[in-house]
Amino acid sequence: ETGVTQTPRHLVMGMTNKKSLKCEQHLGHNAMYWYKQSAKKPLELMFVYSLEERVENNSVPSRFSPECPNSSHLFLHLHTLQPEDSALYLCASSSGVGGGETQYFGPGTRLLVL
Amino acid sequence: GIQVEQSPPDLILQEGANSTLRCNFSDSVNNLQWFHQNPWGQLINLFYIPSGTKQNGRLSATTVATERYSLLYISSSQTTDSGVYFCAVEMRFGAGTRLTVKP
Numbered sequence: 521e522t523g524v525t526q527t528p529r530h531l532v533m534g535m536t537n538k539k540s541l542k543c544e545q546h547l548g549h550n551a552m553y554w555y556k557q558s559a560k561k562p563l564e565l566m567f568v569y570s571l572e573e574r575v576e577n578n579s580v581p582s583r584f585s586p587e588c589p590n591s592s593h594l595f596l597h598l599h600t601l602q603p604e605d606s607a608l609y610l611c612a613s614s615s616g617v618g619g620g621e622t623q624y625f626g627p628g629t630r631l632l633v634l
Numbered sequence: 635g636i637q638v639e640q641s642p643p644d645l646i647l648q649e650g651a652n653s654t655l656r657c658n659f660s661d662s663v664n665n666l667q668w669f670h671q672n673p674w675g676q677l678i679n680l681f682y683i684p685s686g687t688k689q690n691g692r693l694s695a696t697t698v699a700t701e702r703y704s705l706l707y708i709s710s711s712q713t714t715d716s717g718v719y720f721c722a723v724e725m726r727f728g729a730g731t732r733l734t735v736k737p
């Protein structure tokens with residue numbers, strides 16, 4: 521138990537569906553992250569939020585839309601995904617983004633796009 | 635962006651053996667972490683170590699920032715050490731080392 525929870529743990533969706541992934545951290549942290557982990561590829565940093573402001577967006581397609589309503593919650597809204605978007609989506613949090621920060625990861629959401 | 639390379643990509647050990655995993659990076663760092671990912675996908679932070687040496691039980695890590703590498707040492711390996719070990723530099727992850735410890 522790392523103090524970071526993610527729901528759902530598993531998700532199957534069609535290419536025309538709209539779904540959302542949820543992440544919640546109980547650590548009092550100010551920074552939250554979304555990563556994508558595909559088979560046989562390194563974890564890819566998708567988005568970084570600090571104090572609810574997006575500070576990094578690594579050329580992620582617009583079919584992925586993040587939302588950070590407060591420092592404890594992070595969402596990833598999904599629409600019109602492609603089969604190649606099937607992956608493990610990991611959320612993490614840290615006390616800040618300025619350096620000297622240890623990240624704590626949630627258990628991930630395994631997404632399958634049919 | 636910063637490049638992170640890990641070696642070896644795969645490692646198979648007999649229980650009780652020692653091992654060294656390496657992480658090379660392309661730029662100066664303020665943040666370097668080592669993680670273990672278990673077979674169920676959970677990532678656990680092992681060390682935050684942008685420089686110097688730290689030890690935690692059978693694990694230790696050393697980062698030589700001036701030479702842009704970090705090492706993770708696992709001593710007296712156990713089957714529960716199996717999984718993938720990742721080095722993350724400035725929140726960017728290497729490809730990992732997949733460790734299998736056989737009984």
